[in-house]
Amino acid sequence: MKKILGVIGSPRKKGNTHVLVSQILSGAESQGFVQDQVFLNDLHIEECIGCHACWKIGSCVKQDDMNILYQKILESQVIVFGTPVYWYGPTALMKGFIDRFVYYNCPQNRPKIKGKCAVIVIPFEEQDMKAVNPVIDFFETSLNYLEMNIVGKIIVPGVTLRGEVKNKPEYLEKAYHLGKSLK
Numbered sequence: 001m002k003k004i005l006g007v008i009g010s011p012r013k014k015g016n017t018h019v020l021v022s023q024i025l026s027g028a029e030s031q032g033f034v035q036d037q038v039f040l041n042d043l044h045i046e047e048c049i050g051c052h053a054c055w056k057i058g059s060c061v062k063q064d065d066m067n068i069l070y071q072k073i074l075e076s077q078v079i080v081f082g083t084p085v086y087w088y089g090p091t092a093l094m095k096g097f098i099d100r101f102v103y104y105n106c107p108q109n110r111p112k113i114k115g116k117c118a119v120i121v122i123p124f125e126e127q128d129m130k131a132v133n134p135v136i137d138f139f140e141t142s143l144n145y146l147e148m149n150i151v152g153k154i155i156v157p158g159v160t161l162r163g164e165v166k167n168k169p170e171y172l173e174k175a176y177h178l179g180k181s182l183k
Contacts, residue, residue, distance in 0.1 A: 005076040006037035009083035009094030016123035016165040021082040027179020040093040048099040055106035078117040085124035114147040123156040152178045
């Protein structure tokens, strides 16, 4: 059974990030994927303290919801990372989530993430595509370092209001077809 996990790093339910990630998940589901989505804002994820206990004992010392997500990530073939641009970076929710990926950086945990497919979803307020470049670079650098395969990106400029992306059907269609194309 193929699984896809949508990780929404926006605090807004039914917001632009949520709508786009849901479109990708629906497209994937039409091709036989079992979908799951999580809202980082609904979870308790503590910050990484850089102790590298995960390297020594194989697990994180933090007893929080990230332990649930480690299992969901392990079970998923595709992970969709969705975040709006906040001050030319990902949201603090997404950044904290990715910071905890240090767990995958040790030799015993690297095989759990290596080769997994990733999709990046980034809606943002500005029209200037330069505004999104730091977030794209953040994901590309981090995910490539972990040897994940970035198989698609949905980048949507000019959306601010909750769900405003619904007025841009070309992006909704692109997101759905991206989901359908996943193997």
